[in-house]
Amino acid sequence: MRFLYRSSPWRALFAGESLPDPAGLSPELSPELSMLLAPLVDALESLGPTPSLAAAKAWQFELVEALMRxxxxxxxxxxxxxxxxxxxxxxxxxxxxxxxLATGWGPPPRPYCVLVLGSMARHESLLAPDQDNAMIIGDYPDARHSEVDGYFQALGERFTDCLAAAGLPLCQGHVMARWPMWRKRLSEWDAQLAIWSAERRVKRVQQTNILLDFAAVYGDAGLADSLRDRALARLARAGGFLDEMAVLLEETPVALDRLGRLHGDDKEAPQSGALNLKRQGLIPLQNAVRLMSVLYGCRGVDTRLRLSELVCAGALDAREALTLHTAMNRLQAILLATQCRRLGAGGLADGWVVLADLDEAEQTLLRLDLKAIRRLVGRAKDLVGASSH
Structure with missing residues (x-):
């Protein structure tokens, strides 16, 4: 399904351990083509080759502006x-x-994998995210728990503090590897998923939804692959749990009223006519696609990759998937442009969009996109209902 999801040379930009060398971005290009890359070259030169972590995090807004140019x-x-x-x-x-290592802790006592969760794991981040992370530790005997877990607790506390000092805030919901809930042996994660999926309880469904969007960022990625195998195998058999996942889709309705007009839920709205397009646009799409992916055993994490896998599984036809792909593109474009304007004016980046800032054509397309997402939510609920009978 290349038309929905394909690799790109752009994705190599931050794949290395060092930041890209601006001098090496266009050494053999003509002056005209080199000028096309000038915004990115200028941004990298302003950052410098060895920035502090805080400087690199603060530079992200400049990076986005360069990529937009x-x-x-x-x-x-x-x-x-x-x-x-x-x-x-x-x-x-x-x-x-x-x-x-320098303070006497020694090397890691067991294989481990640091995971990022949420939008960063799905490669769908906007500006100003907080931390969402977890850790998988290779299995070890219970007798070694204090020794082994003590090491990884210290590691979790140190790297989350390091990120917080750099400008990536600690998660207010404590979804971080510094806490035992999100730092476990592989067998413990399997047991945790067994507990979470055994009953129809809202909190357990919410915790599972958080965990299901994970990507390995450091350490032994094989542990992440093993966890994904176990999670999909276990949840595919949890009919009642999937029913509750479907019910929870109603908790985040799209920003439309019953007549299909743009209308937010007004929760914490900063002003009249504001919609939280992240909460009432992107999140319903991501939640519905995640649920369908669990139902069909799809291994992808990115929403776009999951849409491709759902087409291959026969859960969606290609036209539906492409419509949803386009809707997601437009929602991200509106949110990113809004966040850039607010940050540029000294404000905060969040999920709110003021309808008056969108012209008539943009509002019309937004209605169509949200209607497509609402249809998908209904499709996901119907599929879960059909699978339980």
């Missing part, structure tokens, strides 16, 4: 923001490991 679509910029976020995580974990 290169006419990259918002969804690709979102991927690159996420890739840059992964790079920040790798730097923070590596620095923390060096500090622990």
């Amino acid at each position: 290169l006419d990259l679509p918002a969804w690709r910029i979102s991927q690159l923001i996420s890739d840059h976020g992964h790079w920040l995580y790798r730097q923070a974990v590596a620095t923390s490991l060096d500090d622990m």
Whole structure:
């Protein structure tokens, strides 16, 4: 399904341990083509080759502005923001490991994998995210728990503190590897999923939804692959749990009234006519696609990749998936442009969009996109209902 999801040379930009060398971006290009890359070259030169972690995090807004000047679509910029976020995580974990080695902790006592969760794991980050992370530790005997878990608790505390000091805030909901809930042996994660999926309880469904969007960012990625195998195998058999996941889709309705007009839920709205397009646009789409992916055993994490896998599984036809792909692109474009304007004016980046800031054509397309997302939510609920009978 290349028309929905394909690799790109842009994704190599932050794949290394060092930041890209601006001098090496266009050494053999003509002056005319080199000028096309000038915004990115200028941004990298302003950052410098060895910035502090805080400087690299603060630079993210400048990066986004440069990528916009290169006419990259918002969804690709979102991927690159996420890739840059992964790079920040790798730097923070590596620095923390060096500090622990220097202070007598020694090397890690067991294989482990640091995970990012949520939008950064899906490569769908916008500006100003907080931390969402977890850790998988290779299994070990209970008798070694104090020794082994003590080491990884210290590592979790150090790298999350390092990221917080750099400008990536600690998660207010405590979804971080510094806490035992989100730092477990592989067998313990399997047991935790068994507990969470055994009953129809809202909190357990919410916790599982958080965990299901994970990506390995440092350490043994094989542990992440094993966890994904176990999670999909276990949840595919949890009919009642999937029913509750479907019910929870109603908790975040799209920003439309019954007549299909744009209308937010007004929760904490900063002003009249404001919609939280993240909460009532992107999140319903991501939640519905995640649920369908669990139902069909799809291994992808990115929403776009999951849409492709759902087409291959026969859960969606290609036209539906492409419509949803386009809707997501436009929602991300609106949100990213709004966040950039607010940050540029000294404000905060959040999920709110003021309808008056959108012209008539943009509002019409937004209605169509939200209607497509609402249809998908209904489809997901119907599929779960059909599978339980």
